[in-house]
Amino acid sequence: MKLMNSVKSVVLGTIAATVLAGTALAADVTIRIGHLNPADPTESHSGAMTAVFKSLVETASNGEIEVKLFPNGQLGKDNEVIQQVRDGIVESSISSAGGVAQHYPLVGVFDIPFAFPNIYVSDKVMSLESDFGKKFAADMDAKTGLHTLAILDSGGFFAFTNSKRPIKTVEDMDGLRIRTMTLPTHQAMVNSLGAQATPLPWAEVYTALQTGVADGEMNPIPIIAFAKFDEVQKYLSITNHVITPYVWFMNGEFYEGLKPEHKAIVDWASEVATNAGRGISRIIEASDKGLPKLAEKMEINAVSPAEAEKFAAIAQPAVRKLIEEKFGAEGTDMLNALMADIDKYK
CATH class of the missing domain: 3.40.190.170 (Bacterial extracellular solute-binding protein, family 7)
Structure with a gap:
């Protein structure tokens, strides 16, 4: 009994000391x-x-x-x-x-489509x-x-999702209402490809896709997965067109x-x-939290390298023009610095 009382005293003393130390610290x-x-x-x-x-x-x-x-x-x-x-x-x-x-606003210089060849280069830049x-x-x-x-x-290269059809060619973008961030560069990119940019804040995206305010959106795979867009989108097209x-x-x-x-x-x-x-x-x-999870509900396709070149040939000049016109010499200088670093790590 004395031993138990002794142990109890030590334990209580330790707890008290810990509480006091927590207060002091x-x-x-x-x-x-x-x-x-x-x-x-x-x-x-x-x-x-x-x-x-x-x-x-x-x-x-x-x-x-x-x-x-x-x-x-x-x-x-x-x-x-x-x-x-x-x-x-x-x-x-x-x-x-x-x-x-x-x-x-100059954060938009990152949005030159297909500028980053792979995740290694983007990590370096x-x-x-x-x-x-x-x-x-x-x-x-x-x-x-x-x-x-x-x-x-932001989680990797962007893919397109939508509720209408697979995106395999530039022509498949025609008329799709694609939610974008409130970035003029993203809007210029989407519009140049024949779709209709629909800028919305993040909190409104799921509901917009669910109700048809937007037909689709673009985000990295991890974001598409945790946002549960597979519940409101049927098609996922891997384009790797931009990384923000x-x-x-x-x-x-x-x-x-x-x-x-x-x-x-x-x-x-x-x-x-x-x-x-x-x-x-x-x-x-x-992991099974990414594409395998999305594939359970979504139809997934990858845009071919030849078609990706067609996307780039249309979208790159549109975004570059916007940056040069909107930000002038400052934008051009920042964009050139970005492209120089990309070339350095390629």
């Missing part, structure tokens, strides 16, 4: 991160990134930094969350090109380590007051105000988390 910095995608780290790259970031930051800072996650668009539409970060209402966001474009990535992030940060923690792809960035932002003043040791933790953790995000996108594509 209460976080003195809070980082709130908003994103559009599922929280489950096995379902989306931003879910994986935020889960890894939270674990690394809170552990490495010994509890001095607390990370709070707001997935599934809890804080609002993408562009609204970026504005909240700019205003200092929340500290961070992982945002799609559609949201970024409303704060930094869509990075803060590339010559283009450094130039792009520096300009974006200067114009928005934000600090860019990472640039990565997600950008991980942090409020500039908040970031600069961090203690050096905290800043180092944030830099390191965001880099590791971004690598995890890239990895989970590739895993989803290759």
